[in-house]
Amino acid sequence: MKTILLGIESSCDETSASVCIDGKVINNIIATQSVHKDYGGVVPELASRAHQKNIVTVIHSTLNDAQITFDDLSAIAVTQGPGLLGALIVGYSYAQSLSYALNIPLINVHHMKAHILANFIDDPKPNFPFLCLTVSGGHTQIIKVIGPLEMIELGNTIDDAVGEAFDKGAKLLGFPYPGGPFIDKYAKKGDSNRFQFAESNVSGLNFSFSGIKTSLLYFLKDQQKHSPNFIQENIHDICASYQQHLISMLMKKLVLASNETGIKEIALAGGVAANSELRLQLSKLSEQYNWSTYIPDFQYCTDNAAMIALTGHLYFPYNKFANLTDAPHPRFKF
Ligand code: KG4
Ligand code: ZN
Numbered sequence: 001m002k003t004i005l006l007g008i009e010s011s012c013d014e015t016s017a018s019v020c021i022d023g024k025v026i027n028n029i030i031a032t033q034s035v036h037k038d039y040g041g042v043v044p045e046l047a048s049r050a051h052q053k054n055i056v057t058v059i060h061s062t063l064n065d066a067q068i069t070f071d072d073l074s075a076i077a078v079t080q081g082p083g084l085l086g087a088l089i090v091g092y093s094y095a096q097s098l099s100y101a102l103n104i105p106l107i108n109v110h111h112m113k114a115h116i117l118a119n120f121i122d123d124p125k126p127n128f129p130f131l132c133l134t135v136s137g138g139h140t141q142i143i144k145v146i147g148p149l150e151m152i153e154l155g156n157t158i159d160d161a162v163g164e165a166f167d168k169g170a171k172l173l174g175f176p177y178p179g180g181p182f183i184d185k186y187a188k189k190g191d192s193n194r195f196q197f198a199e200s201n202v203s204g205l206n207f208s209f210s211g212i213k214t215s216l217l218y219f220l221k222d223q224q225k226h227s228p229n230f231i232q233e234n235i236h237d238i239c240a241s242y243q244q245h246l247i248s249m250l251m252k253k254l255v256l257a258s259n260e261t262g263i264k265e266i267a268l269a270g271g272v273a274a275n276s277e278l279r280l281q282l283s284k285l286s287e288q289y290n291w292s293t294y295i296p297d298f299q300y301c302t303d304n305a306a307m308i309a310l311t312g313h314l315y316f317p318y319n320k321f322a323n324l325t326d327a328p329h330p331r332f333k334f
Helices: 044-065 084-103 110-120 160-172 180-187 210-226 230-261 277-288 307-317
Strands: 004-009 014-022 029-032 075-081 106-110 130-135 140-145 150-156 265-269 293-294
Touching: 004 044, 004 084, 004 150, 004 307, 014 044, 014 307, 029 084, 044 084, 044 160, 075 084, 075 110, 075 307, 084 106, 084 180, 106 110, 106 307, 110 140, 110 265, 110 307, 140 230, 150 230, 160 180, 160 210, 160 230, 180 230, 180 277, 210 230, 265 277, 277 293
Parallel strands: 004 075, 075 106, 130 265, 265 293
Antiparallel strands: 004 014, 014 029, 130 140, 140 150
């Protein structure tokens, strides 16, 4: 008998569904919301309304694509949090009602843990225990992953997430939201040693990214006083230098975490894992320190339901199912 999981994700601005059969992800259908583009960030109410509009179509397309019906499902896995409350409620209520109507288990999934477990979608898969650097628009963490259900947070940001530092920096440079991919693209033709920005120095395995963003702000203001077209004329070098600083702050802590724990299995997770400089620096470090490194395929780094369905598959044997009285947790603790 096959185990067929339907995964549903609606924590932010992607409405996504995925079918996973016996641990193999069959598809990953995502409706991206374009309504936020003009606002410089995700507008919570618009996100909820767009999820409401998209959810039925996304789920039906996903089942049709996998050539299955609701009756074939063994269980449903859904993002319970963290995320935007209104956005979570749409996916969670749909999943909860469906599990009740079909009389099949519902599995609560922590969005950030699912980002980490996305490393188990394709081969090669990391061996336990491994360290995972989780980098997204809302999170920057170093996690010791002992098993699918056992994860320990070793470090976290004390202010902004690294994705936020990318996006806020990109906004100062005139790029639309989310600006991380633009910085990555423009940095490719730039000199990363040309400009210096003040990096915050936090002890231990924690991070701080608010200082470097402010450093960029004052640097740009200062330069524009003398040269109003400074940004346009130096965009490649500014992007390369700013990105280089952000990635080096991440890498320093990752090396420290590996040295402190003795763990050489290193994984990345979250939207910023798509960054090409981060991937390059990680591969350099893996040679230098003899690490085995793992990065999910690009489509599984940003928000997606495949990671939710796969997490459901990994949790399914443990029989830890949701109750009908459960609700979404916008600030779901790690
Ligand atoms: O994991 P994710 O899709 O959503 C959250 O849960 O936050 O991550 C989105 C973040 C955004 O900050 C976006 O700018 C950043 O990932 N991002 C990138 C790149 N692609 C996405 N940052 C830098 N370089 C990229 N190539
Ligand atoms: Zn995410």
